[in-house]
Amino acid sequence: MSDTAQATASLNGAAILSKDLSIYYGDFQAVRDVNLDIQTNRITAIIGPSGCGKSTVLRAFNRMNELIPSVNTKGEVLFRGENIYAPDVDPVEVRRRIGMVFQKPNPFPKSVYENVAWGARINGHKGNLDELVHSSLKAAALWDEVKDKLDQSGLSLSGGQQQRLCIARTIAVRPDIILMDEPCSALDPIATLRIEELMRDLAKEFTIIIVTHNMQQAARVSDRTAFFSLSEDGKRAGMLMEYGDTKTMFTRPEKKITEDYITGRFG
Amino acid sequence: MSTNNLHSSNLPGRHRLGRVWLVVFQVALVVGVVALCALLFNILNGSFGYVAVQDKVNPATLAVDGVPLEELDKDTLIQVLQANISAGLMARYEFDKPFAERDAGEVYDLILERVVAPEFVAQWSLYESLTNAGEVRATAAQEYPEARLEFRSWLNWHFLRAPQSSYPEIAGVRTAVLGSLWTISIAVLFAFPVGVAAAVYLQEYAPDNLINRIIQTNITNLAGVPSIIYGILGLAIFVRALGAFTSGIAFGVTDPATANGRTILSAGLTLGMLVLPLIIINAQEAIKAVPSSLRQASYGLGATRWETVWHHVLPNAMAGIMTGTILAISRAIGETAPLIVIGASTFIQVDPEGPFSKFTTLPIQIYQWTARPQSVFRNLAGGASLVLLGLLLTMNATAIILRNRYRRSQ
Numbered sequence: 001m002s003d004t005a006q007a008t009a010s011l012n013g014a015a016i017l018s019k020d021l022s023i024y025y026g027d028f029q030a031v032r033d034v035n036l037d038i039q040t041n042r043i044t045a046i047i048g049p050s051g052c053g054k055s056t057v058l059r060a061f062n063r064m065n066e067l068i069p070s071v072n073t074k075g076e077v078l079f080r081g082e083n084i085y086a087p088d089v090d091p092v093e094v095r096r097r098i099g100m101v102f103q104k105p106n107p108f109p110k111s112v113y114e115n116v117a118w119g120a121r122i123n124g125h126k127g128n129l130d131e132l133v134h135s136s137l138k139a140a141a142l143w144d145e146v147k148d149k150l151d152q153s154g155l156s157l158s159g160g161q162q163q164r165l166c167i168a169r170t171i172a173v174r175p176d177i178i179l180m181d182e183p184c185s186a187l188d189p190i191a192t193l194r195i196e197e198l199m200r201d202l203a204k205e206f207t208i209i210i211v212t213h214n215m216q217q218a219a220r221v222s223d224r225t226a227f228f229s230l231s232e233d234g235k236r237a238g239m240l241m242e243y244g245d246t247k248t249m250f251t252r253p254e255k256k257i258t259e260d261y262i263t264g265r266f267g
Numbered sequence: 268m269s270t271n272n273l274h275s276s277n278l279p280g281r282h283r284l285g286r287v288w289l290v291v292f293q294v295a296l297v298v299g300v301v302a303l304c305a306l307l308f309n310i311l312n313g314s315f316g317y318v319a320v321q322d323k324v325n326p327a328t329l330a331v332d333g334v335p336l337e338e339l340d341k342d343t344l345i346q347v348l349q350a351n352i353s354a355g356l357m358a359r360y361e362f363d364k365p366f367a368e369r370d371a372g373e374v375y376d377l378i379l380e381r382v383v384a385p386e387f388v389a390q391w392s393l394y395e396s397l398t399n400a401g402e403v404r405a406t407a408a409q410e411y412p413e414a415r416l417e418f419r420s421w422l423n424w425h426f427l428r429a430p431q432s433s434y435p436e437i438a439g440v441r442t443a444v445l446g447s448l449w450t451i452s453i454a455v456l457f458a459f460p461v462g463v464a465a466a467v468y469l470q471e472y473a474p475d476n477l478i479n480r481i482i483q484t485n486i487t488n489l490a491g492v493p494s495i496i497y498g499i500l501g502l503a504i505f506v507r508a509l510g511a512f513t514s515g516i517a518f519g520v521t522d523p524a525t526a527n528g529r530t531i532l533s534a535g536l537t538l539g540m541l542v543l544p545l546i547i548i549n550a551q552e553a554i555k556a557v558p559s560s561l562r563q564a565s566y567g568l569g570a571t572r573w574e575t576v577w578h579h580v581l582p583n584a585m586a587g588i589m590t591g592t593i594l595a596i597s598r599a600i601g602e603t604a605p606l607i608v609i610g611a612s613t614f615i616q617v618d619p620e621g622p623f624s625k626f627t628t629l630p631i632q633i634y635q636w637t638a639r640p641q642s643v644f645r646n647l648a649g650g651a652s653l654v655l656l657g658l659l660l661t662m663n664a665t666a667i668i669l670r671n672r673y674r675r676s677q
Contacts, residue, residue: 067566069475096569106560108579118578119568166564173568 014078015040015177015207016061016098021075023056023065030056032237033075036226038177043199043208045218045246048228049266053238054211057228058179061209062098063091079177096123099175103182105162107154107169112137112146115154115165119173132172139205140168141198160191164198171206178202180210184217196221215262218246225249227258310656313649314421316396319407319414320436323384324351336378341371344378351382380437387435387643388414421650430616431632435643440651442615443632446531447658449619450628451600453535454542459592461539462546463581466588469547470554471576489544498608501537506609515623529610532622537605542595549591553584586670593666597659603630629655 017037023030031053038044038061046054056065063084065071076083084094107115116133125132133150137143142164146157154165163183170178180199184192199208199221212218218225226243230236242249242258253259260266329336329351331343339347345366349357360366360377379385388411391403396418407416429439469486473479510528511517513536557580565575611631619626627635629651636648 062567064563064567067563092569092571095567099569100563100567102560102563102567104560106558106564108561108564109583119570122574122578123569169564169568 013040014038016077016079018057018060019076019078021057021060021073021077023053023060024072024074025068026070026072029235029237031060032231032239034238034240036240036243038207038209039224040207041203041205042223043203043210043221044224044226045222046209046211046226046228047213047215047218047261048238048241049230049261050213051236051238052228052230054228055181056238058181058209058211059100061177061179062095062100064095064100066091096173097175098177098179099170099173101163101166101170101178101180101183104186105159105166107157107162107165109153109155111151112154112157112165113150116168116172119169123173125173136168136172137165139171139202140164141194141201142168158191160187160194163187163191163195167195167198167202171202175206177207177209180208182211182213185213192217215250215264219250222246227253227261229257229261310649310652312393313646314653315393316391316419316646317400317403317407317416318390318419319388319411319416320385321388321411321414323386324382326379326383329378329382337375339371339375341369341374344371344374348374348378348382351378356381376437380432380434384434385436390419390643390646421646422653423650426647426650427654430618431614431627432616433614435641435647438647440629440632440654442618443627443629443651444654444658445619446611446626447600447628447630447655449531449622449624450534450538450606450626451596451662453532453622454538454599455592455596457536457539458543458546458595462543462592463550463588465543466547466550466554467576467581470551471572471580486544486547490548493604494541494602495604495608497537497541498605500540501533501605501609505533505536513623518623520623527610529612529625530623531619531626533609534606534611534626534628535622537609538599538602541602541605542599545595545598546588546592549594550584550588553587553591554580556587557583586673589666589670589673593663593670596666597663600659600662601630601655603628603634606631607634629658 014037018034021034021036022032034057036057046058048054059065060073061077061079065073073085075085077085079094079098082089084091108118110118113133116136117129120129120132134143137146142161145161146152146165149156154162157165163186167178167183184195187195196217199210202208203223210218210222223246224244225246227241227249228238229241231239242253242255244254249258250262253262326336329347331339331347334343336344336347366374389407395403404416407414425437426439427444428441429437430442431440432438465486469479469483473482505513506528513530513533514520514528515530515532561579561583562575565579570578606628612625612627614635615625615627617624633648633651633655636644636651
């Protein structure tokens with residue numbers, strides 16, 4: 001990686017940005033020419049109707065799409081001044097620096113402690129693992145609930161606790177960016193609220209990108225909002241329609257299609 | 268209930284059809300249960316029952332100076348044996364295993380076998396023995412007045428402990444059981460790591476291309492290839508081509524009896540080849556069943572493919588892989604045909620000592636006994652079948668316990 005000052009300059013203060021990002025499933029273009037710059041230590045929400053490629057774009061930011069054999073990515077994603085799709089970049093290193101929380105809580109069938117410690121251990125964490133587990137669980141607002149059952153299976157926790165465990169696991173490897181793919185869609189409203197509060201705390205330290213179906217959630221939690229929709233040329237490719245401050249987007253959207261979606265006229 | 272005229276009132280007919288199929292399913296179950304019961308009855312029927320035993324020499328007459336035969340020391344026992352059998356036979360026993368190396372028990376067994384020589388002059392099935400005991404006794408007393416009638420379990424401690432013999436009175440399955448355990452252990456040691464590794468490659472690494480699809484199809488088909496074909500394969504590869512290794516010559520073992528490569532090692536590897544496709548397919552299914560969300564979670568933390576496989580995929584698939592392996596072993600332990608092809612010995616009396624020994628296995632022993640003309644050997648085959656079933660159940664139970672413990676520790 002080039003030195004930080006130069007990297008920051010080339011990114012214009014963005015934590016990560018995409019340049020003409022297009023993603024194909026086989027021959028089908030799922031996402032077309034997305035240019036998105038994500039601001040550091042902000043929460044950016046990606047909203048849009050089903051099937052418009054929100055999750056696909058999110059997963060392009062840490063090369064998770066490559067786990068699906070037929071996916072083909074074109075364009076660039078710049079992170080710390082470097083294109084993460086450059087041939088000499090190791091996707092394993094990318095995913096360590098850009099972590100991910102998934103739609104359904106997916107803790108490992110291991111103990112709570114192991115769930116948090118495992119990622120750090122394989123990535124060669126040098127410090128005290130006990131302390132790391134403690135601080136990560138605390139940061140994920142889970143410590144008080146699980147401090148007496150660190151050796152119990154992560155699967156024995158409730159859904160909301162499991163999702164916070166997944167967040168703790170992600171922050172334990174000290175990523176710069178956390179991607180969240182509809183992290184509350186499998187949770188009840190109270191658990192959802194806790195995660196949202198947690199996200200606001202985490203944003204002080206991490207850059208967060210969240211895909212959500214829930215517009216109130218985007219309005220409540222995010223600083224900036226990106227609205228995706230399908231292209232109107234009949235090819236059904238996902239495109240970035242509008243991007244800006246959440247407040248502006250939800251009060252005075254520039255485009256008609258954004259307003260229609262936000263006010264619930266389609267989607 | 269009110270009906271509307273959009274639907275014909277066919278509900279009673281639909282229920283009737285359901286009942287007909289229910290009966291069909293129940294009949295199918297009954298057929299299966301009856302077949303299983305018949306099998307068990309058949310085995311048990313031959314494994315227990317009355318026998319009429321007649322000694323050639325009454326053991327009481329062999330007592331020396333008033334000391335009964337079973338309490339004599341080794342040297343006296345050898346003298347008794349020498350006095351009652353031919354010098355040629357004595358020399359043969361000395362050649363098989365010098366008397367200096369035999370203990371008193373072994374010499375005593377030889378006297379029982381050669382001098383006392385109890386003979387089964389007649390035997391009855393369990394069914395006859397239970398339902399018609401009076402007539403059995405009458406027949407025995409009338410036709411074999413010299414003999415004593417005993418209720419015999421053909422499966423007994425001596426039967427498990429004794430080596431093969433051409434005298435049904437003293438024959439046992441020890442050689443065959445040890446042979447079976449040896450071959451199956453070698454088969455598992457070979458097929459389990461290779462099979463799981465191949466399954467991991469196919470499931471987690473192999474790209475979806477033509478070559479891998481062809482390989483996959485062939486593995487699936489191999490699982491259905493008749494076992495005799497594997498026997499021919501084993502004969503060509505392990506016995507003939509790799510004879511120097513399977514006979515142990517390459518490792519400095521020089522036993523003329525096994526120099527042809529027809530050894531436990533060849534048998535184990537052949538059975539290993541036989542179960543390899545089964546293990547691969549079962550392991551693949553188990554690996555497939557590991558939720559992809561776990562893999563994603565692992566990759567999302569910056570784990571490599573190897574770390575994902577080793578820490579998450581394999582531990583979560585292991586219970587299923589073990590179940591598949593148990594099934595495969597259960598098939599292998601009952602295999603007869605391929606072992607006959609690669610040259611199992613049908614009659615050996617010495618225990619297998621290692622991978623380069625000659626061997627026989629339980630199914631081959633059973634086959635060999637049932638092929639004999641004397642009906643008494645069929646009772647021995649019944650007993651051996653019980654041993655085989657017992658061995659199978661023990662192995663399965665052990666594996667299931669292991670698997671459950673594995674699952675719980677997850």
